[in-house]
Amino acid sequence: MMLLLMASVLGMLLLLSMALGSVSIPLDQIISALLVGESDTAAWKNIVLKFRLPKTLTAMLAGMALGVSGLLMQTYFRNPLAEPFVLGVSSGASLGVALVVLSTGASGAAMIAGLGFTGDLLLTTAAGLGAGLTMALVLLVATRIRSSLTLLILGLMFGYLVASMVSLLLYFALPERIQAYINWTFGSFSGVTIEQLPLLAAFVIAGLLIAATAVKALNALLLGEDYALSMGTNLRRARLQIVLSTALLVSAVTAFCGPIAFVGIAVPHLCRGILRTSDHRTLLPGTCLTGGIVALCASLIAEMPGNNLVLPLNVVTALLGAPVVMLVILRQFRGRQ
Amino acid sequence: MSVPALQTLDLSIGYSRRRKGDICLARALNLRLEPGALVGLLGPNGVGKSTLLRTLAAMQAPMAGQVLLDGEDARRMRPEDLARALSLVLTNTPYPDLMTGFELVALGRLPHSDWLGRLTESDRVAVNWALDAVNAGELARQVLTELSDGQRQRLMIARALAQETAIMLLDEPTAFLDLPRRVEIMCLLKQLAHQTGRAILVSTHDLDQALRNCDQLWLMREGAMLVGAPEDLVLDGSIRKTFLTDGISFDEGSGAFAVEAYAGAAIHVKGSGIGETWMRRALERNGYRHDPAAGVADISLGQNGQGPEWHLTIEERLSRHHSVAAVLEALKDAGI
Numbered sequence: 001m002m003l004l005l006m007a008s009v010l011g012m013l014l015l016l017s018m019a020l021g022s023v024s025i026p027l028d029q030i031i032s033a034l035l036v037g038e039s040d041t042a043a044w045k046n047i048v049l050k051f052r053l054p055k056t057l058t059a060m061l062a063g064m065a066l067g068v069s070g071l072l073m074q075t076y077f078r079n080p081l082a083e084p085f086v087l088g089v090s091s092g093a094s095l096g097v098a099l100v101v102l103s104t105g106a107s108g109a110a111m112i113a114g115l116g117f118t119g120d121l122l123l124t125t126a127a128g129l130g131a132g133l134t135m136a137l138v139l140l141v142a143t144r145i146r147s148s149l150t151l152l153i154l155g156l157m158f159g160y161l162v163a164s165m166v167s168l169l170l171y172f173a174l175p176e177r178i179q180a181y182i183n184w185t186f187g188s189f190s191g192v193t194i195e196q197l198p199l200l201a202a203f204v205i206a207g208l209l210i211a212a213t214a215v216k217a218l219n220a221l222l223l224g225e226d227y228a229l230s231m232g233t234n235l236r237r238a239r240l241q242i243v244l245s246t247a248l249l250v251s252a253v254t255a256f257c258g259p260i261a262f263v264g265i266a267v268p269h270l271c272r273g274i275l276r277t278s279d280h281r282t283l284l285p286g287t288c289l290t291g292g293i294v295a296l297c298a299s300l301i302a303e304m305p306g307n308n309l310v311l312p313l314n315v316v317t318a319l320l321g322a323p324v325v326m327l328v329i330l331r332q333f334r335g336r337q
Numbered sequence: 338m339s340v341p342a343l344q345t346l347d348l349s350i351g352y353s354r355r356r357k358g359d360i361c362l363a364r365a366l367n368l369r370l371e372p373g374a375l376v377g378l379l380g381p382n383g384v385g386k387s388t389l390l391r392t393l394a395a396m397q398a399p400m401a402g403q404v405l406l407d408g409e410d411a412r413r414m415r416p417e418d419l420a421r422a423l424s425l426v427l428t429n430t431p432y433p434d435l436m437t438g439f440e441l442v443a444l445g446r447l448p449h450s451d452w453l454g455r456l457t458e459s460d461r462v463a464v465n466w467a468l469d470a471v472n473a474g475e476l477a478r479q480v481l482t483e484l485s486d487g488q489r490q491r492l493m494i495a496r497a498l499a500q501e502t503a504i505m506l507l508d509e510p511t512a513f514l515d516l517p518r519r520v521e522i523m524c525l526l527k528q529l530a531h532q533t534g535r536a537i538l539v540s541t542h543d544l545d546q547a548l549r550n551c552d553q554l555w556l557m558r559e560g561a562m563l564v565g566a567p568e569d570l571v572l573d574g575s576i577r578k579t580f581l582t583d584g585i586s587f588d589e590g591s592g593a594f595a596v597e598a599y600a601g602a603a604i605h606v607k608g609s610g611i612g613e614t615w616m617r618r619a620l621e622r623n624g625y626r627h628d629p630a631a632g633v634a635d636i637s638l639g640q641n642g643q644g645p646e647w648h649l650t651i652e653e654r655l656s657r658h659h660s661v662a663a664v665l666e667a668l669k670d671a672g673i
Contacts, residue, residue, distance in 0.1 A: 078431075216454035220447055222433040229396055231500065232420030232448035278436045281453055 006289040013296040017056040059189040059299040060292040061204045065249035067291020070264035075218050076242045084250045084264035087138050088158035093254040096130020098166045101181045102173035131251030142243045186312035187258035203252030210245040218280040262321025267291045269328040342503045342536035343370040348402035350392045375530040377547035378540040380557030386540040390508050420448035424497035426507040430489040432481035439477040445499030467499035487518035507539040523550045601625045602673045605632030612638045619661045
């Protein structure tokens with residue numbers, strides 16, 4: 001019931017996100033552009049199909065991916081502060097981007113441009129490679145260790161390690177290149193072209209499907225690994241499903257949109273607060289929808305309709321996310337007394 | 338003898354450490370858990386009770402030998418099959434936010450349900466039966482965070498019951514609970530074993546409750562496992578030997594541990610009523626020995642107009658006191 005309401009809110013936000021923007025386009029023109037690929041002016045059609053549609057869908061997919069991976073991490077690590085980035089996947093992506101942005105000198109940039117790479121695609125590729133390599137590393141570790149706590153600490157340490165390497169690169173980099181790196185860290189839903197969208201969608205859908213197959217194990221893991229094992233959970237398989245799903249979701253989103261903070265940690269809490277349940281059969285679709293809603297809201301707020309100013313996405317998500325996390329922590333504290 | 342629900346064949350338990358070599362906690366164990374019996378696993382800390390339970394539950398590999406569940410090697414069973422044969426209750430009771438009592442117990446149905454873990458009507462029947470069996474029907478709709486440790490532990494036991502396994506293993510389920518709750522849980526386990534025919538093994542430090550409720554005890558001490566009816570193990574001194582520690586000993590008369598008496602003065606308390614029993618405890622607590630033959634002082638309980646009165650006789654001199662504390666004071670004044 002609540003899920004249906006969430007789905008309709010998401011639908012409305014999708015429409016709103018298509019309708020609002022710095023150029024005002026009549027609603028009927030937007031719909032005709034979407035449905036039949038035609039509208040009164042070519043510019044409107046271009047704006048709708050080449051900018052607003054990919055941006056809207058990217059925001060929705062990224063929100064879903066981050067929300068669900070946040071839920072997986074919080075349940076798996078049994079820690080309300082766990083988030084999608086604890087496995088270090090986004091750190092890997094940031095290292096990839098930092099290496100490309102900060103280390104290529106003028107000649108290197110020319111060489112890369114000569115290979116047919118242009119700015120955004122190059123960054124996406126670098127981030128994707130960084131995330132992918134980290135993901136392989138995490139999966140390798142996940143099959144060998146025994147406790148989730150080990151994985152959590154290894155992931156955090158890996159994050160610190162990579163962050164220091166990025167800092168080192170920043171320290172020796174040219175100022176204008178640092179600016180380019182920082183721009184990437186702000187996060188954005190607008191960098192994905194309509195041609196790249198299917199790739200992002202494929203990763204996200206694959207990740208969500210894998211997460212769906214882990215629902216039973218996730219419910220068992222609510223009582224911890226020992227109890228989950230005693231209730232028939234194949235721990236090794238469950239760990240692989242959870243880590244693989246998270247890695248696919250997070251690496252795709254980070255590669256295409258940058259490291260988007262707070263959505264992953266805030267959405268599961270928000271969703272539990274709304275649905276009042278710990279059952280993953282409800283929470284998984286719930287976080288999916290809530291994630292989409294939150295990301296679309298953030299995207300809308302960042303663009304500030306009727307204004308040409310565009311705020312960095314991470315500023316908006318943290319502004320939305322931080323109060324939610326604070327509220328949850330305070331409420332939990334009160335509940336335990 | 339009936340077919341054992343669980344049997345070990347020359348089982349050695351322990352764990353291996355990298356480079357430092359293996360630690361073997363017990364060898365060549367040939368144990369049997371029978372259906373319908375509550376078995377208590379007792380032993381000093383660190384002797385390997387938890388390791389034994391983990392090995393029996395196939396969560397840990399044996400160093401040697403086998404664990405057979407209904408004749409099948411536990412280590413070769415698939416996780417789902419294992420979970421349909423054996424359930425587990427641990428010391429700590431996790432309580433996820435927002436989960437209700439019913440939902441917790443329903444998790445016990447996971448090994449019986451489809452890939453999404455959906456409950457069928459028969460699953461619901463099993464969950465409700467398990468809730469009733471532990472007298473927790475009224476906790477079904479309550480949120481776990483609002484319950485006490487004892488209530489949550491009862492729900493964890495209901496969850497293990499709902500799992501419908503022939504064997505239940507419990508690792509110190511009463512460790513964090515207050516005394517009435519401990520009594521309640523051990524009585525509950527005894528009833529469940531006898532009424533549902535499950536084989537229940539419970540490790541505990543609560544010797545008193547184990548002696549009162551268990552059909553059989555497994556006494557674990559370094560290198561050996563003694564098995565028998567609780568009373569036999571008391572009478573042949575096994576319990577005394579297992580828990581032998583400096584200054585503390587098991588008193589077969591009272592079935593409890595006592596601090597060994599100091600070599601204090603000997604006193605004779607006449608009579609065997611409740612009053613006399615507590616007077617002996619007071620004396621024991623203060624380091625006096627009880628000796629009917631060679632007491633330097635005699636104590637007896639008498640009456641006067643107002644009520645009971647203690648008669649203390651030291652070297653033929655009688656004094657009268659109205660309380661235990663007053664008697665102790667008088668002994669001290671007399672320099673005894």
